[in-house]
Amino acid sequence: MxxxxxxxxxxxxxxxxxxxxxxxxxxxxxxxxxxxxxxxxxxxxxxxxxxxxxxxxxxxxxxxxxxxxxxxxxxxxxxxxxxxxxxxxxxxxxxxxxxxxxxxxxxxxxxxxxxxxxxxxxxxxxxxxxxxxxxxxxxxxxxxxxxxxxxxxxxxxxxxxxxxxxxxxxxxxxxxxxxxxxxxxxxxxxxxxxxxxxxxxxxxxxxxxxxxxxxxxxxxxxxxxxxxxxxxxxxxxxxxxxxxxxxxxxxxxxxxxxxxxxxxxxxxxxxxxxxxxxxxxxxxEETAIPCTACRYCVSECPMKIAIPDYFSVYNNLKRFGMKSDSDIWNYFLNLIKIHGKPSDCIECGMCESRCPQKLPIRQYLKVITEEVENRFA
Ligand code: SF4
Ligand code: SF4
Missing domain, CATH: 3.20.20.100 (NADP-dependent oxidoreductase domain)
Structure with a gap:
């Protein structure tokens, strides 16, 4: 045709x-x-x-x-x-x-x-x-x-x-x-x-x-x-x-x-x-989480977790270094004030059913909780 x-x-x-x-x-x-x-x-x-x-x-x-x-x-x-x-x-x-x-x-x-x-x-x-x-x-x-x-x-x-x-x-x-x-x-x-x-x-x-x-x-x-x-x-x-x-x-x-x-x-x-x-x-090789920021997952989350924003923070921290005095870090602190934190995830999986990139969102949020939130917040 x-x-x-x-x-x-x-x-x-x-x-x-x-x-x-x-x-x-x-x-x-x-x-x-x-x-x-x-x-x-x-x-x-x-x-x-x-x-x-x-x-x-x-x-x-x-x-x-x-x-x-x-x-x-x-x-x-x-x-x-x-x-x-x-x-x-x-x-x-x-x-x-x-x-x-x-x-x-x-x-x-x-x-x-x-x-x-x-x-x-x-x-x-x-x-x-x-x-x-x-x-x-x-x-x-x-x-x-x-x-x-x-x-x-x-x-x-x-x-x-x-x-x-x-x-x-x-x-x-x-x-x-x-x-x-x-x-x-x-x-x-x-x-x-x-x-x-x-x-x-x-x-x-x-x-x-x-x-x-x-x-x-x-x-x-x-x-x-x-x-x-x-x-x-x-x-x-x-x-x-x-x-x-x-x-x-x-x-x-x-x-x-x-x-x-x-x-x-x-x-x-x-x-x-x-x-x-x-x-x-x-x-x-250099991107930790291949999220496209389409935000399809966000409306699904009962805990109002800013999923793509945390992924972006994590990617930037990985690329430019885990420094707790950077702008990226300040951005993270602002995010957790107004949205659910990565550790608030109740693992319902609603977000993953919407993700066109098929990302294991729950798993990534656990990593961000451990490597970023628990470490610095
Ligand atoms: S699995 Fe976690 S991040 Fe995903 S929708 Fe449920 S609470 Fe939100
Ligand atoms: S649906 Fe997937 S690709 Fe889109 S913003 Fe959420 S995590 Fe990123």
Whole structure:
């Protein structure tokens, strides 16, 4: 099956990490970023019901839907599979999503975060049938899913559900050969079924931007003018089956940097791709906890533990040294004042069921309790 609708440019605006002010999405600033993106001829935007508890969809409505003709943009939204318990909830979610966005149809409608663990449940709730109906009734031009599972499961789903025309996958040079994420294997399944791929997390939640020195020097040795994020985004965009690479842009600097090399995109050479993969290996060696800061786990935690923030503290302490007088350390002390502490974990496991990176969160929290909290707090 060939691509049903090809996007003109390979960069999409991920609306998951919009700029914030006073704890809420800063709509005025978001508008400027989206205007700059569209001014260069880019049109693809990606949001989800759960992003910012609806603030992402609403910021898009204010910034783009109300100010541009409908045909000037493409919007993807996602039904929150992680919140589904009953079949009739899907209709309520979709109606709310359309209302929040201020549109009467989605260009692309996905099932959000399908994986090995929730596939059977989604089958039981007839989620795929519901999605098909949305295409039949015109609310969605195209349908697909974002996927966080194994290549084997992806193969099964695409075999059992030929109506899934697009697949959103986590692809970046660090996870490309990772046995847990299986980026490459999943990509190859999409090739086998001839499904266009939309890439999420190309910069791995920002971790491919702030690289350890060895990896940073390796990328700089190819071109000192190009940003680290550019290598990550261009690596994903260089894959032939990739239709769009999403970048969760939060600042004008990020937008301008992305546009500078994606406006007239040139794929990486094989040698450049190899060097990126090498940089990814270095990063894996030097990153204690490979969390992407997506925050899907946070809302699940009954103890209000700031899981990704503690992981970030731990990674930084590991990389820069366990000093109790550093800024990182002060940040940790502030975190434990306003959130649950790592040691507050009751090991219910709710967070792990939501983690797309399949991290053993409970185990990591125990390590952080022992190595950081008990030692210094
Ligand atoms: S296992 Fe611990 S961190 Fe995870 S949701 Fe339960 S209490 Fe929170
Ligand atoms: S622990 Fe997992 S779910 Fe939580 S922020 Fe990190 S990657 Fe996301």
């Amino acid at each position: 060939s691509a049903i609708k090809e996007e003109k440019k390979k960069l999409g605006f991920g609306l998951m990490r919009l700029p914030e002010k006073n704890g809420a999405v800063d709509v005025e600033e978001s508008m400027k970023l989206m205007d700059a993106f569209m001014a260069k001829g880019f049109t693809y935007f990606d949001t989800a019901y759960i992003y910012g508890d609806g603030q992402s969809e609403r910021a898009f409505r204010e910034s783009v839907v109300k100010r541009y003709p409908r045909e000037a943009f493409t919007i993807t939204d996602k039904i929150p599979c992680m919140m589904l318990e009953r079949e009739d909830q899907m209709e309520a979610f979709v109606m709310e999503m359309l209302e929040r966005l201020g549109v009467d149809y989605f260009d692309y409608l996905w099932l959000h975060a399908i994986n090995d663990a929730n596939y059977e449940k989604m089958e039981g709730l007839h989620a795929f049938e519901y999605l098909k109906e949305q295409k039949r009734n015109g609310r969605a031009k195209e349908i697909g899913m974002s996927f966080h599972g194994s290549a084997k499961m992806l193969d099964r789903i695409l075999r059992e559900h030929p109506e899934i025309s697009y697949v959103q996958l986590q692809i970046n040079y660090c996870d490309w050969t990772d046995a847990n994420i299986q980026s490459r294997d999943c990509y190859e399944v999409c090739e086998k079924y001839d499904r266009p791929v939309i890439v999420m997390e190309p910069v791995k939640g920002g971790s491919l931007h702030n690289l350890p020195e060895r990896a940073d020097s390796l990328l700089k040795s190819m071109d000192s003018q190009m940003s680290n994020a550019s290598w990550a985004i261009r690596f994903a965009a260089s894959l032939p089956k990739v239709m769009v690479v999403l970048s969760g842009m939060s600042t004008m600097d990020q937008v301008e940097d992305n546009l500078s090399y994606m406006e007239n995109f040139i794929p990486l050479t094989e040698e450049e791709k190899e060097k990126c993969i090498e940089a990814g290996k270095i990063l894996r």
